[in-house]
Amino acid sequence: MIELRHLRYFIAVAEELNFRRAAERVHIDQTPLSRTIRDLEERWGVTLFVRAPRRLELTPAGIKLLAHARSLLIRLERTKRAVLAVDKRYREPLRIGLDDCMAQLRLAECLASWNRLAPEIPVELVEMHTPELLAALCNEEVDVAFSFGPLDDEVIVQQTAWTSPMVAILPSEHELAGRDMLSLAELLAFPIIAFTSASHPGLHQQVASILRQQALSPVIAAEARTLSGYLTRVAVGQGVGVADADHMRTLQRRDVVVLPLAESAHFTTYVLHKHQRFGVAEPVQRFLTHVSTLT
Numbered sequence: 001m002i003e004l005r006h007l008r009y010f011i012a013v014a015e016e017l018n019f020r021r022a023a024e025r026v027h028i029d030q031t032p033l034s035r036t037i038r039d040l041e042e043r044w045g046v047t048l049f050v051r052a053p054r055r056l057e058l059t060p061a062g063i064k065l066l067a068h069a070r071s072l073l074i075r076l077e078r079t080k081r082a083v084l085a086v087d088k089r090y091r092e093p094l095r096i097g098l099d100d101c102m103a104q105l106r107l108a109e110c111l112a113s114w115n116r117l118a119p120e121i122p123v124e125l126v127e128m129h130t131p132e133l134l135a136a137l138c139n140e141e142v143d144v145a146f147s148f149g150p151l152d153d154e155v156i157v158q159q160t161a162w163t164s165p166m167v168a169i170l171p172s173e174h175e176l177a178g179r180d181m182l183s184l185a186e187l188l189a190f191p192i193i194a195f196t197s198a199s200h201p202g203l204h205q206q207v208a209s210i211l212r213q214q215a216l217s218p219v220i221a222a223e224a225r226t227l228s229g230y231l232t233r234v235a236v237g238q239g240v241g242v243a244d245a246d247h248m249r250t251l252q253r254r255d256v257v258v259l260p261l262a263e264s265a266h267f268t269t270y271v272l273h274k275h276q277r278f279g280v281a282e283p284v285q286r287f288l289t290h291v292s293t294l295t
Helices: 004-016 019-026 030-044 060-085 105-117 130-138 201-213 227-235 245-251 282-292
Strands: 049-052 055-058 094-099 123-128 144-147 156-171 192-195 220-224 241-244 256-260 266-274
Touching: 004 019, 004 030, 004 060, 019 030, 055 060, 094 130, 094 282, 105 123, 105 156, 105 245, 105 282, 123 130, 130 144, 130 156, 130 201, 130 266, 144 282, 156 227, 156 245, 156 282, 192 201, 192 227, 192 241, 201 266, 220 227, 227 241, 227 256, 241 245, 241 266, 245 256, 266 282
Parallel strands: 094 123, 094 144, 192 220
Antiparallel strands: 049 055, 144 266, 156 241, 156 256, 156 266
């Protein structure tokens, strides 16, 4: 006999192939997580992982269990939703995933206007890194998500939610801070702070695409995993940066200078949902229609 936690913990370790990252993902300490995986192996009498000093690999038994465990949890979640749907006292929430580096005023306005439009549909918000958002959409743990994308995945449908002009970010004491406007070439004559492609592939790809169009190859001074870390690195003078104007208006940081760019460059925010063979649920379609009216 095993419990659902065995499968949830196993999936986390199997996808991360790292006990520390898996423990952070499921919000428990590494020791009890490792003990739970050992307990699962002992109960079934199988070896699920090959444990080497610097790497972790799935055994054939582990690969088979991963496929079945994912399918089982998806079926369980669908069963739960089907049961709750027939209980008229229960209102199924619209589960919205948010890229955890988003702090846009337009996003808050979008959700606030949706609450006024459909007060009968509760909203449940979950913040995640972009790769986690994709997995959550595929596993139907969230109904829609906002991300900087773009994501190359046939299972996920994405549409533009809105765009925001790209602006330059400089330390307050930088020699260009007194200018009214900058070109990208002028800005990127200085080392730049970048987002890691692993944590925020959409932001990384959008910046890379704009730089390719302008034939620019800046020196990367450092990489950031979070928006706060990105802005802090710029503020302390580790490098210059770029961001979308909407974010900078929302955050209003006093330790950095924000300047418009001469080029017409924009960041795009996407709304994502999983492709459904027989169409998306009615509340999801209503929400997507609502977002489309904001562009």
